[in-house]
Amino acid sequence: MGKIRHSSYKIRLMLIITYICAGIIPLLLFTVVVFKTTENYFIDERKKELLNQANVYSGHITISGYMSDSSNKRAFDRDIELTSEQSGYRIIVTDDMGAVVNDSNGTEIGKTVLLPEIMEALEKKDVATEQKNGNIYAVTSVVDENGKKIGTVLVAEETTDIEDMVNGIKKPIYVMNVLISFIVLAFVLVMSQTITGPLSKLLEVIRSMSEGHLDTRMPVDECSNNEIMQMAVAVNNMADALEQVETSRQNFVSNVSHELKTPLSSIKVLSESILLNSEAPKEMYIEFLKDINSEVDRMNEMINDLLTLVRLDQKEVPLNFKTESINDVLEDIIKRLRPLADNKEIDLQYNAVKEVEADIDRTKITLAISNLVENAIKYTDNGGNVKVTLDCDHQNTFITVADNGIGMAEDELQNIFQRFYRIDKTRARETGGTGLGLSITRSTVMLHNGSIKVTSHENEGTTFVVRIPLTHVD
Numbered sequence: 001m002g003k004i005r006h007s008s009y010k011i012r013l014m015l016i017i018t019y020i021c022a023g024i025i026p027l028l029l030f031t032v033v034v035f036k037t038t039e040n041y042f043i044d045e046r047k048k049e050l051l052n053q054a055n056v057y058s059g060h061i062t063i064s065g066y067m068s069d070s071s072n073k074r075a076f077d078r079d080i081e082l083t084s085e086q087s088g089y090r091i092i093v094t095d096d097m098g099a100v101v102n103d104s105n106g107t108e109i110g111k112t113v114l115l116p117e118i119m120e121a122l123e124k125k126d127v128a129t130e131q132k133n134g135n136i137y138a139v140t141s142v143v144d145e146n147g148k149k150i151g152t153v154l155v156a157e158e159t160t161d162i163e164d165m166v167n168g169i170k171k172p173i174y175v176m177n178v179l180i181s182f183i184v185l186a187f188v189l190v191m192s193q194t195i196t197g198p199l200s201k202l203l204e205v206i207r208s209m210s211e212g213h214l215d216t217r218m219p220v221d222e223c224s225n226n227e228i229m230q231m232a233v234a235v236n237n238m239a240d241a242l243e244q245v246e247t248s249r250q251n252f253v254s255n256v257s258h259e260l261k262t263p264l265s266s267i268k269v270l271s272e273s274i275l276l277n278s279e280a281p282k283e284m285y286i287e288f289l290k291d292i293n294s295e296v297d298r299m300n301e302m303i304n305d306l307l308t309l310v311r312l313d314q315k316e317v318p319l320n321f322k323t324e325s326i327n328d329v330l331e332d333i334i335k336r337l338r339p340l341a342d343n344k345e346i347d348l349q350y351n352a353v354k355e356v357e358a359d360i361d362r363t364k365i366t367l368a369i370s371n372l373v374e375n376a377i378k379y380t381d382n383g384g385n386v387k388v389t390l391d392c393d394h395q396n397t398f399i400t401v402a403d404n405g406i407g408m409a410e411d412e413l414q415n416i417f418q419r420f421y422r423i424d425k426t427r428a429r430e431t432g433g434t435g436l437g438l439s440i441t442r443s444t445v446m447l448h449n450g451s452i453k454v455t456s457h458e459n460e461g462t463t464f465v466v467r468i469p470l471t472h473v474d
Contacts, residue, residue, distance in 0.1 A: 019188040024181050031177055035170060042162045043136065047128035050089065050138030054155040055126065057083065057091060058142045067093075067101070067142060067150050080104050092154040093142070094118060101151065113154075115139070121152045134159050202232055209239055263295035270295075319361040319447060321472045326356040326397055330390055333370050341377050347385040348377070356392045359472035360448060368444040371437040372401040372464050379462070380405030396450075396467050404461040413454055417442045448472065 061067060066076040084091050084104030093102040098118055100108045117139040120127050128138035135158050142151040201218060208216040217239060218232040270288045277284070334350045341348035376386040380403045389400040408416065417438050445452045448468050456462035 015192040016185075016188050019184065019191070024184055027177060027180060031173060035166060035173075038169065039162065039166045042165070043130055043159060046136055046157070046159065046162065047130070047138060050136055050155045050157060051126055051128045051140065053087065053089065054138045054140040054153045057155070058140045058153045061093065061142050061151075061153065062144065067095070068144060076102055088157070090156040092156070093151060094154070095151045096122060096149060098122075115154070118152050118154065122149055130159070134163070198229075198232065202235060205235060205239075209235075209242065215239075215243065263299045266295045267292050319364065321359045321361055323357055324360050324362050326358055326360070326390055326399070326468075327352050329360075329362060329366055330369065330388060330399070333366060333373055334388060337370065337373050337377065340374065341386065344377065344380070344382045344384075346377055346380055346383070348373075349385065349387040351387065351389045353389065353391040356390060356397045356470075358392075358397050358468055358470045360468065364444045365448070365468070368441040369399060369401070369466065371441045372466070375437065376401055376403040376405065376462070379403070392470065394470075396469055399466040399468070400463060401466075402461065402463040407458045407460050407462055408456040409458055410456075413456060416454065417452075 060079075061076075064072065064076070064079070066072050066079075080091050080093065080102050081104055083089075089104075091102075091104040092100055092108060092113065094100050094113060098112050098114050100111050100113055103109050115137070117127050117129055117137050121139040121141045126138075126140040128136065130136050135156050138155045139152050141149045142153055144150050205216050205218045217236050220229055220232050220236065270292050274285060274288050330350060330352070334348060338348055373386065373388060380386055384404050386401070386403045386405075389398075389402070391398045391400075442452055445466055445468065449472065450466060450468040452467070453465045454462065
């Protein structure tokens with residue numbers, strides 16, 4: 001019980017981990033990607049905005065002639081300072097050598113600033129980049145009236161407002177993610193219990209069956225049609241089959257004991273009669289010894305049939321498949337059994353519709369069909385008829401054994417292939433046999449990948465149809 005519960009907990013834990021990996025982790029990753037994408041979007045928009053402003057300032061500087069006329073230095077300073085105050089940007093203007101000509105903060109004037117963005121704007125094109133400290137630099141070149149690059153304009157701004165905005169979005173989303181995670185976790189716990197609960201019960205049923213309690217069954221919810229309920233139905237069906245096998249085994253042992261006990265009892269009575277009657281005539285001794293010999297023969301026949309059945313069940317009997325003429329096999333059977341039919345004045349007919357060859361073990365098939373024909377003769381009254389018919393299609397051969405004998409009740413047909421099963425128990429001794437012939441026949445036909453069917457009506461006769469594939473496939 002402890003092992004089953006431990007296995008159930010392991011399955012439940014695996015399901016929880018699986019749901020978390022499939023649900024919560026992707027949600028968190030998606031959230032991170034969305035935040036990063038949103039932040040990058042706003043930064044890219046800010047870069048475009050700053051680059052546009054830098055181009056406006058560059059054009060204004062060119063038109064005003066601030067770079068070419070030093071007398072406008074005061075107006076230049078005032079213009080830069082006022083523009084910076086209005087926009088909130090820091091503005092730095094450099095010449096074509098990177099020397100700072102003007103700075104809205106006034107701290108870098110006269111210094112040489114060799115930023116990569118400035119060099120790129122002078123050499124190639126305008127550029128806007130995000131710095132490690134979180135600032136954005138947008139740099140564009142300044143040209144004179146002849147289109148020559150004479151300097152650059154750098155517009156810088158911090159991105160703290162973008163960070164604040166993204167962080168403002170993050171908080172409610174994180175709260176929502178936590179709530180979703182708790183909901184998913186609760187759902188996972190419920191679903192895992194829904195799944196592992198029946199599995200745990202199923203394991204308990206299987207364990208109980210393995211301990212010999214074959215009457216144990218798994219409760220099945222008819223409203224559910226999921227895989228677990230299908231497994232439960234399969235386990236219950238398996239339990240039914242095992243219980244039936246166990247019942248058959250017990251019946252088999254009981255039948256074997258009974259069948260062997262009868263001749264043994266006869267032998268004991270006969271032998272005691274001989275021992276207790278010392279003055280009996282010789283003829284009585286001979287008669288009793290013949291009876292004992294007959295009972296020994298019956299026991300020997302029964303034991304041989306039992307051994308044959310066991311070997312067929314365990315597939316220990318090697319089957320020697322060869323392409324044989326089914327016509328020849330049936331003709332040999334009819335020839336051997338015709339004297340038995342003649343003794344009862346039974347008309348034994350053989351009709352071969354076609355010439356048929358098939359892959360068979362001739363010895364085993366001969367025994368199987370002989371059992372059917374011999375039974376037909378035994379259970380047909382004097383003057384009746386037994387007909388054996390051979391036919392085939394492109395895949396199978398069909399052997400039909402039909403008689404007009406005593407027949408069987410419909411409810412008996414499902415039992416006739418059981419071992420030791422006799423319909424006419426009062427005549428069992430008369431007709432002889434061990435009650436194993438049809439079981440041997442069925443097992444032999446099944447080993448040939450074939451089938452056997454029977455139809456019968458009381459006092460009208462019985463028909464057996466044996467189907468055997470023309471080609472044997474392992």
